[in-house]
Amino acid sequence: MFNGEMGRISRMGSESFSVLYEHAEVEYQNHEAEQLFLAYASTVHKSQGSEFPVVVMPVLTQHYVMLQRNLLYTGMTRAKKLLILIGSRKALEIAIANNTPQQRISLLEKRIRDWR
Secondary structure (H helix, E strand, O other): OOOOOOOEEEEEOOOEEEEEOOOOEEEEEHHHHHHOOOOOOOOHHHHOOOOEEEEEEEEOHHHHHHOOHHHHHHHHOOEEEEEEEEEOHHHHHHHHHOOOOOOOOOOHHHHHHHHO
């Protein structure tokens, strides 16, 4: 299973439970439940690769740092049937105009060097 993949609990037992994903049903031991998260709401980042019948997406100037064209596109394209944008036209225009890639801060380079 991948980060952000969503499924539904299909069976509960005394020592294990099963989750039905789009392409497979996976059995987990009860102690593995802490690895799963409820997804009544999810982030754009975690929803990559998933689709939903309805997506409600806030587009607000209060979240200025998140107003990026690529995030807007990713969030909008998760909706299969209905997309609801909540916010302001100004925030939407800022997001559409912002095509500047954000600098990612990760330890990947250091980990690769340490691995060698």
